[in-house]
Amino acid sequence: xxxxxxxxxxxxxxxxxxxxxxxxxxxxxxxxxxxxxxxxxxxxxxxxxxxxxxxxxxxxxxxxxxxxxxxxxxxxxxxxxxxxxxxxxxxxxxxxxxxxxxxxxxxxxxxxxxxxxxxxxxxxxxxxxxxxxxxxxxxxxxxxxxxxxxxxxxxxxxxxxxxxxxxxxxxxxxxxxxxxxxxxxxxxxxxxxxxxxxxxxxxxxxxxxxxxxxxxxxxxxxxxxxxxxxxxxxxxxxxxxxxxxxxxxxxxxxxxxxxxxxxxxxxxxxxxxxxxxxxxxxxxxxxxxxxxxxxxxxxxxxxxxxxxxxxxxxxxxxxxxxxxxxxxxxxxxxxx
Amino acid sequence: xxxxxxxxxxxxxxxxxxxxxxxxxxxxxxxxxxxxxxxxxxxxxxxxxxxxxxxxxxxxxxxxxxxxxxxxxxxxxxxxxxxxxxxxxxxxxxxxxxxxxxxxxxxxxxxxxxxxxxxxxxxxxxxxxxxxxxxxxxxxxxxxxxxxxxxxxxxxxxxxxxxxxxxxxxxxxxxxxxxxxxxxxxxxxxxxxxxxxxxxxxxxxxxxxxxxxxxxxxxxxxxxxxxxxxxxxxxxxxxxxxxxxxxxxxxxxxxxxxxxxxxxxxxxxxxxxxxxxxxxxxxxxxxxxxxxxxxxxxxxxxxxxxxxxxxxxxxxxxxxxxxxxxxxxxxxxxxx
Numbered sequence: 001x002x003x004x005x006x007x008x009x010x011x012x013x014x015x016x017x018x019x020x021x022x023x024x025x026x027x028x029x030x031x032x033x034x035x036x037x038x039x040x041x042x043x044x045x046x047x048x049x050x051x052x053x054x055x056x057x058x059x060x061x062x063x064x065x066x067x068x069x070x071x072x073x074x075x076x077x078x079x080x081x082x083x084x085x086x087x088x089x090x091x092x093x094x095x096x097x098x099x100x101x102x103x104x105x106x107x108x109x110x111x112x113x114x115x116x117x118x119x120x121x122x123x124x125x126x127x128x129x130x131x132x133x134x135x136x137x138x139x140x141x142x143x144x145x146x147x148x149x150x151x152x153x154x155x156x157x158x159x160x161x162x163x164x165x166x167x168x169x170x171x172x173x174x175x176x177x178x179x180x181x182x183x184x185x186x187x188x189x190x191x192x193x194x195x196x197x198x199x200x201x202x203x204x205x206x207x208x209x210x211x212x213x214x215x216x217x218x219x220x221x222x223x224x225x226x227x228x229x230x231x232x233x234x235x236x237x238x239x240x241x242x243x244x245x246x247x248x249x250x251x252x253x254x255x256x257x258x259x260x261x262x263x264x265x266x267x268x269x270x271x272x273x274x275x276x277x278x279x280x281x282x283x284x285x286x287x288x289x290x291x292x293x294x295x296x297x298x299x300x301x302x303x304x305x306x307x308x309x310x311x312x313x314x315x316x317x318x319x320x321x322x323x324x325x326x327x328x329x330x331x332x333x334x335x336x
Numbered sequence: 337x338x339x340x341x342x343x344x345x346x347x348x349x350x351x352x353x354x355x356x357x358x359x360x361x362x363x364x365x366x367x368x369x370x371x372x373x374x375x376x377x378x379x380x381x382x383x384x385x386x387x388x389x390x391x392x393x394x395x396x397x398x399x400x401x402x403x404x405x406x407x408x409x410x411x412x413x414x415x416x417x418x419x420x421x422x423x424x425x426x427x428x429x430x431x432x433x434x435x436x437x438x439x440x441x442x443x444x445x446x447x448x449x450x451x452x453x454x455x456x457x458x459x460x461x462x463x464x465x466x467x468x469x470x471x472x473x474x475x476x477x478x479x480x481x482x483x484x485x486x487x488x489x490x491x492x493x494x495x496x497x498x499x500x501x502x503x504x505x506x507x508x509x510x511x512x513x514x515x516x517x518x519x520x521x522x523x524x525x526x527x528x529x530x531x532x533x534x535x536x537x538x539x540x541x542x543x544x545x546x547x548x549x550x551x552x553x554x555x556x557x558x559x560x561x562x563x564x565x566x567x568x569x570x571x572x573x574x575x576x577x578x579x580x581x582x583x584x585x586x587x588x589x590x591x592x593x594x595x596x597x598x599x600x601x602x603x604x605x606x607x608x609x610x611x612x613x614x615x616x617x618x619x620x621x622x623x624x625x626x627x628x629x630x631x632x633x634x635x636x637x638x639x640x641x642x643x644x645x646x647x648x649x650x651x652x653x654x655x656x657x658x659x660x661x662x663x664x665x666x667x668x669x670x671x672x
Contacts, residue, residue: 005465
């Protein structure tokens with residue numbers, strides 16, 4: 001029966017879903033970074049006319065999802081399902097965006113791995129015969145995430161030098177069973193891995209083992225050589241987590257250093273003073289729906305593996321002395 | 337391509353997944369209620385030897401998932417995926433349970449609709465050819481939910497007479513592509529509906545419109561008569577929400593009053609003083625994996641429609657003046 005399952009954690013699509021369109025919205029800091037040309041909407045300020053940052057985040061996600069549908073000239077009501085998630089308690093950004101969009105909605109929580117998870121499940125819905133079109137999305141906002149997980153940004157606290165900067169941004173991708181564009185060919189669902197990290201400023205260290213676990217599973221399940229992809233990108237380990245993931249992979253005799261980078265490393269320049277780089281569900285969502293897919297559409301990249309990485313702690317679990325488990329979900333996207 | 341989609345929101349499975357086994361764990365109050373015979377584990381107290389209620393909740397969910405696998409004599413590592421969610425911020429109960437279980441994990445957030453959502457997606461994974469066995473689960477704990485959403489239970493505040501009582505419980509169902517047992521035949525994915533309710537004690541009122549919307553979509557999509565099912569059960573509207581849902585359905589000329597009830601109404605007796613009845617992801621999870629499936633296995637029920645109902649607010653959204661949107665996801669389970 002499970003004729004599309006390959007190995008322990010991976011599925012291979014028989015009719016790989018097409019990336020029909022993509023759209024994103026980012027905050028002003030992201031709009032000043034090295035990937036600025038690849039963003040559809042750049043907010044002038046972090047509120048964008050809303051009374052709270054939470055409302056801004058929900059609006060960004062709604063606009064990203066509407067934008068993806070519009071760009072493909074697809075009416076919202078001809079889309080079968082929307083799948084989305086975010087970092088906020090009870091994923092309110094996604095719930096409120098879904099209320100405005102009006103589509104049948106599947107709410108996900110995978111922390112910063114959410115964009116990859118929504119693409120993995122969305123692809124299963126299409127390839128499985130349950131949908132023709134699925135709208136996938138994810139969002140985060142620097143100021144909503146920081147006050148929920150760490151400290152309110154208004155306090156102006158000194159950040160740890162190894163901390164990542166939560167991206168203000170939302171990205172959406174419209175998947176379809178027919179059409180022209182890069183295709184989602186496989187997906188690897190991650191396991192929850194916990195090496196005992198407890199510092200909520202050091203998420204890269206918490207996530208690196210989970211990402212390495214998923215990468216090793218992906219290549220083993222599909223029996224693909226390390227150089228199969230011309231671009232392997234995590235989203236988002238940051239500079240320190242990326243280094244740690246490379247070390248774990250090397251210890252497992254697996255070397256993909258040459259083509260391996262991270263959305264959190266890509267999105268800011270060193271001059272922007274974000275320390276270890278970007279994080280948040282919105283980070284891989286806007287880098288994938290921006291720079292990476294742009295390069296695929298231009299023919300610069302042919303085969304891409306995105307490994308979304310999520311740190312699965314809450315303030316309650318950390319206050320109760322729990323460590324921070326993490327997860328990585330991977331999707332491969334390949335040009336025709 | 338989408339040959340399994342029926343109407344706007346519903347999918348019909350070509351090879352309906354089998355409910356291979358089920359297992360649940362509940363708190364002492366639930367263990368004294370009218371459904372006590374249908375629970376596998378009844379905790380002696382709400383801590384069960386753990387230092388916090390959050391840890392107790394994660395342990396209940398882990399035990400429910402392990403229990404379902406054990407009861408079917410299936411080794412955990414021969415199960416393809418686990419899907420679960422709960423009410424806590426960042427679904428920590430599910431994340432920590434998944435860490436212990438070790439399976440590839442898909443995290444969901446649908447508030448109290450989560451058990452139905454996990455069964456809907458789990459069935460798509462099996463029927464779609466991506467998995468042979470999927471472990472679905474959901475949990476809630478009265479004291480973790482109350483202190484997160486409302487007030488710490490230690491304060492002993494007077495509860496509103498129309499409030500529901502969050503169930504302490506976790507339920508798990510093992511779905512498989514082969515075997516003997518009732519089958520998940522269809523699933524209807526809900527839309528986010530918001531009638532403007534703002535009182536976090538009145539969740540039944542917030543959820544009733546979303547549940548009615550999904551019920552109407554389900555019967556319309558499949559063109560089934562109102563008396564198709566011998567048991568239509570929401571999870572969990574409570575007594576007030578159930579009444580409101582019936583009124584909305586009647587206004588739409590749809591009458592299923594005879595066979596229509598609610599998991600939150602079933603789980604406690606009036607003497608237990610829970611006011612409007614049970615709520616929480618664990619409520620429909622333990623009533624379905626207990627009483628309802630027991631009656632199906634005994635032949636007392638043949639065709640069941642479960643509509644999981646979730647209220648999609650957070651304390652942050654409510655404090656910012658937002659209303660409480662809600663969602664309902666439905667799965668039909670039919671005996672052979």
